[in-house]
Amino acid sequence: MRLSRRSFLKGVTASSLLAGTHVLGSAGRAWAAGTGGSPVLVLVNLVGGNDLLNTVVPLDDVGGPQRSRYEALRPNLAVPLSALSATRLDHDPGLGTGLALHPSLGGVKQLYDEGRVACVLGAGLPGSSLSHFEAEKSWFVGRPDVVAGATGWVGRQLDLVADGQPHAVSFGGVVSATLDSERADVLGVRSVANFRLPGRTAHAALLQEILAEGRAGVLERVARSGRILLDQASFLGGIATTGWGSHLEAEASGPGRDLREIAALLRHDALDPGAASGFGFHHVRVFDYDTHSRQGVLDTSAGHPRLLSDLDRWLTGFQRDLETLGVSDRVLTLVYSEFGRRAAQNANGADAGTDHGRGGLMLLLGDRVAGGVHGRMPRLDALDATGSLAVTTDFRTVYAAVIDDFLGGDHTAVLPGAPFAKLPLIQPA
Amino acid sequence: MAAGDILDERDAAHLLRRAGFGAPPREVARFAGRTRGEAVDALLAVKPKATRGPGSHRGSHAALVRLQGWWLRRMLSPRYRLQEKMVLFWHDHFPTSHGVVARPDALAEQNALFRLHALGSFRALVAGVTRDRAMLEYLDGRRSRVGEVNENYARELMELFTLGPADEDGQPNYSQQDVVMLARALTGFHYADSPKPLVALSPERFDAGNKVLFEGRPFEVSGVLGVQHPDGTPFPPETNVLDALFAHRDTRSRPTLARFLVRKLWAWFATPDAGDALVDELSAVFVASGYEIGALVRALLTHDAFYAEEARLSTPKTAVEFATQALLALGVKLPKTLNDYLRPMGMELFGPPGVDGWQHGPAWLSTSRYLARLELADAIVNSRRGIKFKPRVPRDATPEALLDATLARLGLEVSAATRQRALDALREDEFGSVRWRERSLPGLYLLLLGSPEFQVH
Numbered sequence: 001m002r003l004s005r006r007s008f009l010k011g012v013t014a015s016s017l018l019a020g021t022h023v024l025g026s027a028g029r030a031w032a033a034g035t036g037g038s039p040v041l042v043l044v045n046l047v048g049g050n051d052l053l054n055t056v057v058p059l060d061d062v063g064g065p066q067r068s069r070y071e072a073l074r075p076n077l078a079v080p081l082s083a084l085s086a087t088r089l090d091h092d093p094g095l096g097t098g099l100a101l102h103p104s105l106g107g108v109k110q111l112y113d114e115g116r117v118a119c120v121l122g123a124g125l126p127g128s129s130l131s132h133f134e135a136e137k138s139w140f141v142g143r144p145d146v147v148a149g150a151t152g153w154v155g156r157q158l159d160l161v162a163d164g165q166p167h168a169v170s171f172g173g174v175v176s177a178t179l180d181s182e183r184a185d186v187l188g189v190r191s192v193a194n195f196r197l198p199g200r201t202a203h204a205a206l207l208q209e210i211l212a213e214g215r216a217g218v219l220e221r222v223a224r225s226g227r228i229l230l231d232q233a234s235f236l237g238g239i240a241t242t243g244w245g246s247h248l249e250a251e252a253s254g255p256g257r258d259l260r261e262i263a264a265l266l267r268h269d270a271l272d273p274g275a276a277s278g279f280g281f282h283h284v285r286v287f288d289y290d291t292h293s294r295q296g297v298l299d300t301s302a303g304h305p306r307l308l309s310d311l312d313r314w315l316t317g318f319q320r321d322l323e324t325l326g327v328s329d330r331v332l333t334l335v336y337s338e339f340g341r342r343a344a345q346n347a348n349g350a351d352a353g354t355d356h357g358r359g360g361l362m363l364l365l366g367d368r369v370a371g372g373v374h375g376r377m378p379r380l381d382a383l384d385a386t387g388s389l390a391v392t393t394d395f396r397t398v399y400a401a402v403i404d405d406f407l408g409g410d411h412t413a414v415l416p417g418a419p420f421a422k423l424p425l426i427q428p429a
Numbered sequence: 430m431a432a433g434d435i436l437d438e439r440d441a442a443h444l445l446r447r448a449g450f451g452a453p454p455r456e457v458a459r460f461a462g463r464t465r466g467e468a469v470d471a472l473l474a475v476k477p478k479a480t481r482g483p484g485s486h487r488g489s490h491a492a493l494v495r496l497q498g499w500w501l502r503r504m505l506s507p508r509y510r511l512q513e514k515m516v517l518f519w520h521d522h523f524p525t526s527h528g529v530v531a532r533p534d535a536l537a538e539q540n541a542l543f544r545l546h547a548l549g550s551f552r553a554l555v556a557g558v559t560r561d562r563a564m565l566e567y568l569d570g571r572r573s574r575v576g577e578v579n580e581n582y583a584r585e586l587m588e589l590f591t592l593g594p595a596d597e598d599g600q601p602n603y604s605q606q607d608v609v610m611l612a613r614a615l616t617g618f619h620y621a622d623s624p625k626p627l628v629a630l631s632p633e634r635f636d637a638g639n640k641v642l643f644e645g646r647p648f649e650v651s652g653v654l655g656v657q658h659p660d661g662t663p664f665p666p667e668t669n670v671l672d673a674l675f676a677h678r679d680t681r682s683r684p685t686l687a688r689f690l691v692r693k694l695w696a697w698f699a700t701p702d703a704g705d706a707l708v709d710e711l712s713a714v715f716v717a718s719g720y721e722i723g724a725l726v727r728a729l730l731t732h733d734a735f736y737a738e739e740a741r742l743s744t745p746k747t748a749v750e751f752a753t754q755a756l757l758a759l760g761v762k763l764p765k766t767l768n769d770y771l772r773p774m775g776m777e778l779f780g781p782p783g784v785d786g787w788q789h790g791p792a793w794l795s796t797s798r799y800l801a802r803l804e805l806a807d808a809i810v811n812s813r814r815g816i817k818f819k820p821r822v823p824r825d826a827t828p829e830a831l832l833d834a835t836l837a838r839l840g841l842e843v844s845a846a847t848r849q850r851a852l853d854a855l856r857e858d859e860f861g862s863v864r865w866r867e868r869s870l871p872g873l874y875l876l877l878l879g880s881p882e883f884q885v886h
Contacts, residue, residue: 047783130605131588133785173775173797174788188795190773195800198807202857203872206850207879213846215881219742222794223881229796229803287782292569292581347577353569355580386605 037330039407042262042282042318043154043178044255044335046311048290049132051354052340052361052389054079054297054304056099056119058377059088063096069380073344076297076352079103083298089119091373099377104300104308107316108363115371116319118425122359122378122392124339130356130386132290136338140177142399143416153399154281155181156414157407166228168281169265171258176283185228187279189236191253192261196237197230204230235277239268245324247317256314258284263321270327286311289337292346293353311335319365328367329429332406335363336395342387343380357388362398368406370427394420401425433733434464440736441468442840446886447698448472448730449510451754454838456507465731472511472730473723477549481541484533486624492533497768497778500540504753505763515547515722516540517749518697523558523590524781525567532563536779539563548723551690555591555671559656560628565618568784573616574634583612585784587674593689596679597705603643610640614654614670630656640670648676675720687712687720694725699735700743701790707734742885745793748774750886751802755878758839761809764816770808773801794884806878810871820870828855835877843882851876 057079058066071078084100087109091099101109101119111117125144129135137146142153151159155178158168162183170176173190180186189195197204211226241264242249248260262282269276288307296303315333322328340360345352359378375393384390397420400411405426412418436444441460445452449472452460460468482499484492504513525539539561546554558564564582565571573579588594592602603611617635620626641651650673655666677685691711695703703711711728718724729735746754748771756763771777775798781787792798812818822831832851836843843851854872858865877883 129594130608131584131594132783133588134594170795173773174782174792174795188797190797190801194773195797197800198804199811199875200868200872203854203875206854206872207876210847210850210876210880213844218745218791219881219885221791222745222799222884225791225794225796225799226879226881229799232796233800290581292579293572346579347572347574351572351577353572353579356584 038280040266040280040282040327040331041154041402041407042259042284042331042333043176044284044286044315044333045176045178046289046307046335046337047136047285047287048337049135049339049341049356050289050307050337050361051291051295051304052121052357052359052378053343054295055102055105055308055361056089056121056373056377057084057102058380059084059098059100062098064379065381066097066377066379069343073380074352075345076348076350077295077345077354079297089373095373095376097377099373102305102308103298104305105312107312108365111316111319111365112371116365116367116369117371118364118369119373120362120364120393120395120398120423120425121373121375122340122389123336123362123375123395123398124358124360124391125394125396126391128339128358128391130339130358130388132338132356135356137177139336139338139395140180142396142414150180151182152176152178152180153414154178154283155184155186157403157409158184158186158281160409160413165278166232167278168283169262169279170283171255171261172285176285179281179283185224187228187232188225189261191241191257192236192239192264193241195233197233235275239264239277247320247324248314251314251317255284255286256310256317259314259318260321263318263325266322266327266331267325270325291341291353292355293351295345295353315363315365322366330368331366332368332402332426333363333365334398334402335361335365337361340389343383343389344387357386358384359389359391359393362393362395364398364402364425368427368429370425374423374425393423396420397423398425434466436461436463436465436468440465443736443741443886444468444472444730445510446750446754446840447735449507449514450504450750451757451840452507453757453760457840465736466727469727469730473548473727475509475512475548477545477547479541479545481544482537484535484537486532486534488527488531488533493527493536493779494765494768496533496537496540498763498765500778501749501753501763501767504749505757511726512544512547515726516543518694519543519547519554520778521697521781521786522693523564524784524786525563525779526781527779530563530566532566535563535566540779546722548726549721551720551722552671552675554722555586555674556656558590559586559615559671560618560630562620562626562628565620565628570615571619573612573618575613575616575636575638578609578612578616578636580608580612583615584608586615587611589785591674591686591689592677593685596681596685597688598680600680602677602679602685606644607642610642610654611670613638613640614642614666615656617655637666642670642673643677646678647682648673648678650676683709684712684716687715691715691725694729696744696789698726698729700740703734707732742882744886745789745791745884746886747787747789747793748776748798748802749778751793751884752805754840754886755806755809755883759809759818759820759874761816761818764808764814766808766814766816767805769814770801770805774798774805775801799884802884803875803879806875809878810874818874820874822861822866822870828852828860831855832873835873839877839883840886841877841880841882843877843880847876847880847882 087101089099141150159181166185168186175188251257300309341354341357378389400420401422403409403411438461442457568582569579570582613636620628640654652667654670657669679685714728715725857869
């Protein structure tokens with residue numbers, strides 16, 4: 001199966017290059033082949049609503065009562081100034097209050113100092129829903145008014161260059177709605193290391209033929225998934241996911257393992273461009289950000305500090321892997337969450353947590369990122385009617401920058417309501 | 430009585446797959462020939478009891494596996510199939526995950542609550558879930574008190590459990606103010622962290638202030654809204670706030686909660702989308718019954734649309750349905766290792782991925798989940814990992830006869846081309862030889878269990 005895949009991919013590479021010239025323009029050609037030099041986008045979804053205020057913490061009252069309001073709103077949740085000296089962000093004082101990353105994000109702070117991290121503050125859509133499911137749908141789909149059956153914003157980008165081969169991998173087994181598309185195939189992967197077909201090759205070949213029969217509707221959707229599975233299994237099963245010195249070697253499961261396996265795929269592609277995976281998009285989920293209670297402040301054994309400390313280890317290890325592999329100049333990691341949380345804590349003492357809010361945080365990591373703080377910290381003396389931080393950055397201005405300036409695409413073909421004023425987040429290659 | 434009202438074998442197999450977890454051929458034969466009503470009444474004839482699985486105060490992986498195994502065994506018992514199918518529905522509808530609530534006793538208690546009300550009163554079920562220990566932990570109700578209101582449960586109670594965020598015209602069913610008002614009305618529940626905790630509603634923790642819910646709408650309620658409980662409370666609130674959810678009407682004055690639940694139950698049992706006319710009809714039944722779940726389920730499972738051709742092969746099986754149907758059809762005993770397979774198939778019991786339960790439809794057949802199904806199929810057909818499968822091959826069988834019998838057993842209808850592939854597998858080695866039993870015969874079952882047709886029902 002490996003050989004047939006290799007030869008098939010060769011054909012695909014040629015045809016998509018051709019398609020790029022004649023039909024799709026440079027947008028498609030830039031990454032469709034998925035081989036050397038083409039950009040790779042890694043999306044990391046913090047599921048549940050990450051708390052902006054305790055991830056990027058206000059330090060003073062410059063330009064408005066930020067720190068003092070923060071401490072008043074969160075008597076049991078405010079990160080003390082004494083813990084923030086090492087993670088203070090160097091940024092334009094014109095933006096107002098001084099800011100620091102949560103002390104658990106020391107590794108990300110190091111990357112920030114190297115100019116490889118952009119923090120986008122107050123991200124969301126104005127007036128967005130406080131429901132997880134409505135809010136995340138608008139992030140996935142890339143529009144405020146969610147219509148039934150809508151495809152994801154990345155899925156539409158995939159549709160533009162669909163060529164019969166999967167170019168996206170969704171970790172966690174089920175495919176993220178961000179990658180939902182009309183024509184493109186997306187691989188749901190629980191673990192690359194375990195992506196091997198059981199049973200005898202002869203039976204796999206017969207099953208392949210059964211899956212190839214003509215079907216319609218839901219049966220065809222199922223059969224199609226089976227066909228991709230059989231086509232990819234021997235290939236993915238042959239990827240070396242460990243044993244090559246990954247900084248995430250010890251991550252046996254979860255998002256850290258997912259990111260290591262993405263690095264392993266990139267390593268494979270770099271070592272053997274002739275049999276490259278063709279994957280230009282990856283999606284990873286990190287659960288448990290819905291911190292309604294026992295959110296915690298500094299203790300990294302539980303709560304939000306633990307979530308951030310894990311995230312810090314994973315993002316930093318992944319970035320270091322990319323550098324070691326020599327591919328960090330073409331990989332962008334985009335971290336997002338469906339909303340930020342309420343400004344005020346919802347209980348006293350150790351039970352304190354925060355309810356659903358609005359303005360949140362996006363992080364972009366990579367060599368191509370224009371590092372620094374982007375967007376304005378929502379003002380704590382001007383909360384909205386629900387007591388949430390206001391949305392100060394429309395996330396579509398970030399999507400537009402990623403599509404145009406990183407993927408080399410055209411955001412007006414992907415995002416409804418375009419054009420959007422792009423944030424200057426990506427440096428020229 | 431219309432002749433169409435009598436179940437043939439195909440209808441009976443359809444009913445037992447959807448209203449239960451599948452069945453061996455002799456069970457299907459027992460249901461064939463009955464009227465729809467007789468068959469469904471037989472499925473409904475289970476005493477409502479809060480039968481509880483094993484689970485102690487202290488959480489451990491072994492304790493969780495015991496509880497999961499206990500529940501799976503009940504699912505496979507012919508007597509309880511519809512009851513357990515409903516318990517699984519309620520677990521999906523009112524999810525709690527062992528990742529958050531690492532207390533097997535609380536999970537077993539909640540599971541027993543679902544069993545008690547599985548086919549009973551939806552009002553009683555909502556009241557029970559609202560003061561259920563696992564739910565109070567999962568969605569933070571136990572931490573919500575006057576002055577320190579936690580909105581988590583109140584929001585999901587409306588959005589996911591009873592009303593939905595918006596009606597069928599896209600109009601919001603409630604506002605953020607309603608979430609806050611409902612959350613205040615639901616304050617006061619708590620329990621101690623002890624081996625046998627009792628959930629109590631305490632006046633000190635309850636927000637006894639005035640509240641207005643659904644302000645400005647015809648079904649607005651106000652006053653000291655709270656939860657009344659049949660056992661009595663130390664301070665009966667003036668108005669039972671849960672009743673307000675049942676009194677909610679959409680912008681066309683139709684019962685919101687009934688329509689919401691009818692759509693979800695129809696998708697669970699029949700097809701992904703109930704048409705509007707069907708929702709009108711079934712929600713009228715539900716309301717007229719006083720929100721009796723059994724009455725709604727009976728109307729649903731005897732309905733023409735449930736037996737219509739469009740309802741067959743319309744819906745991807747959940748992972749549990751795939752596994753149980755394979756085990757029951759092939760006469761394989763429940764293996765202790767089944768949960769190791771359910772997890773990668775995306776459906777660990779007591780481990781739904783989020784507060785909205787499991788994602789249904791084609792999501793069940795993502796590539797990695799399809800792969801996990803093939804892994805279970807492979808373990809079954811080769812009797813691996815504690816699984817014992819003894820294929821029955823009559824002495825005088827031919828490959829064709831064996832294939833036909835197996836297709837019937839699995840309730841499968843496949844194309845001529847698929848038949849040919851299965852026969853190719855069966856003819857790889859000399860028919861009936863040892864080598865054939867070890868190599869060719871497993872191939873037949875693997876191909877059929879792995880076929881797209883067996884993933885859908």
